[in-house]
Amino acid sequence: MLFSGLPSSSEPLHIPDGFLNWWVSLICWVLAIVGVGIAIRRSGKTLGERQVPLMGVLAAFIFAAQMLNFTIAGGTSGHFLGAALAAILLGPWAGILTMTTVVAIQALLFQDGGLVVMGANVLNMGVVATLVAYGVYRGVLELLGGKKWGLPAGGFVAAWVSVVTSAVACAVELAFSGTSPLTVALPAMAGIHALIGIGEGLITVGALLFVAAVRRDLLEVTGPAAGGMRWAIVGLAIALGLTLLAPLASPHPDGLERVAEDHGFIETAQGAPYEIIPDYVFPGIPNEALATIVAGLVGTLIVAGVAFTVALARRKAAS
C-alpha cells in the first residue's frame, strides 16, 4: 500500500463481485435505484443548479474524511463511513446522493466493492445507512425536545445505529446469496460493527460539535423544522424491515441459486440426498451465543423504538 491512510479496505462493508448471487444483486439494484432516484428528485428540487458542485465536492469530503483515523489501542484504529455525518449535515436526500457517489467512486476507481454488486453497496452504505441515521437523529432530537445535548446524543446514536444497520443488511444479503450462513455472518458483521460504530459515533459527534461551534447556520439548514417524527418512523421501519428479513434468510442458507445449480453440480447423483437439509445451524457454540446476543440487541432496539414512538404520540396528544 502506498501509505497508511488509504481509506476503507479494512471496513468489511464493501462487498466485492462474486459474493452475492444474481437475484440478490438484482433486488438490491432495484431498491438502490428507487432510493437514489427519489434522492435525485428531492435534492434537485431544494438545491437546484447548486446540486452538482455541492454534492460533488462533499462526496470528495466524505471520501477524504474516511482517511482520518485515530489510534484505539495497539495497531487498531478507528475511522469512519460518514453516512450519519452526511445525513445530519446535508439532510437525507443530499446525504444519499453524496454517499452513493462515494461508493461508486470507491468501486470504479479503487475496486473497493464490486461493479455488478454495486447496487447492494449503494443500498447498504448509501440508502439504508443514510435514511436510518437521519431517522434516528431526528427521533432523538424530538425525544429530547430541544435539550442542549440533543445534537451530540443524536449524532452518536445515529452514527452507531447506521453503521450496525448497514452491517446487518450486508450480512442478510450474504446469507440470502448462500455465501455465508446467517448464524455466522450476522453476529460477526454486527459484532465487529458494533465496535466500529463507537468510533464512528465519536468522530461524528466531534465533527458536529465543531461545526456547531464555528458555523451554526449550516446545521440549521436541515434544522428541527418539519417532519422530525416522520423521519424517525422511516428509520425505524427500515431497521424493523431488516430484522424481519433476517429470519427469512436463515432457512435458505444456500440461496435460491442452489436450486438452479443442482442440475449442474459435479457430483449430482451422490450429492442429491444431501441437498436439502433443513434448518441446520453452524455447530459452533460461541457463534450461537453471539447470535443470541445480537438478537437480543436488535430486540432491545425495537422495543426502545416502540417505547419512544408511544411516548411521542402521548406527548403530541397532550399538547
Place this chain on the structure above:
Amino acid sequence: MAGEHLHALDGYRARTSPVHHLDARVKLVLALLFILSAVLTPTGAWPAYILLTALVWSAIILSQVGMGFVQRRTAVVMPFALAAVTVIFTTPGRPVLTVWKFDITDHGLLRLISILLKSWLSIQAAVLLTACTPFPALLQAMSALRIPRVLVVILGFTYRYIFVIGDEALRLIRGRAARSGDLNGKGGGTLLWRARVTGNMAGSLFLRSIERSERVYAAMLARGYDGQIRTLNHPTVRPSELVLMLAGSLLLVLIQLLARLRW
C-alpha cells in the same frame, strides 16, 4: 508520509496499447458482461473458469499494464474472503476433512473455491478497466449507457476534487502528527480526546469543503453556468469496435452455455 499526494492512488496507467485505444463504452460493456458472466457461472464449472481466466489474462497482457500490478490491486478482496470461509463447514455434503470438531465438506470446499474464483476474476476485469481507461472517458461511457446525467456529472466533480480534498486531509493529519507528538501511534491524551480531535478534524475538513464548493459554484456562475453541463459530442463507435463488442459478448454467452449445459 510527508509530501504524499493522493493522486498516486489513481489506478490509471498510461500506455499505448490496443486495449487503451478501445472506445470506453465498448470496454465498460465488455467488463460488465465479463463480471456478470463470472458471477453467473455455476459452482464447480472449472472449464468455464479457465476460459474466463484466459480471456481476462489475454486482455491484461495485451494492455501492457503489467500482470503484477493487476494482481496487487486485487488484494482488496481479502477481508471478504474471510466472510465466505465458513461455507466449507455449513454446506451439506460428504466430509473430507475434520478440523477440530468441524467437518469440511466436499461441496462446501467447491463452493468456497468457486466464490473466490468468481470474485478474483471480477476484480481483475475491474482493475483492468480502471487501469486502461481514463476516468473522464469512463464517465462519458456511463452517460452513454443512460446512467442519470446528474449522477455522472456529480461523479465527475467528485473525481476532480477527491485529490484536492484528500490532500487537505493529509495536511490535517500531518498537522496533528506534528502537534500531538504522534510517536509510534502513542499520540497523547485519552481515547476520548483522540476521538474528539479526529472529529474536529472531520468538522474542519467539512467546513473547508463546503466553502470550497461555494467558491467553485460562484466560479461556475461567473462562467455562465445555468444548471446544464455541456460536453463535446462523443465520437461514434467504429464498426470494428462494434464487431469486437459483439464478438466478446457472444463468446461470454457461449462460455455460459458451455458451463450450464455440460456441468
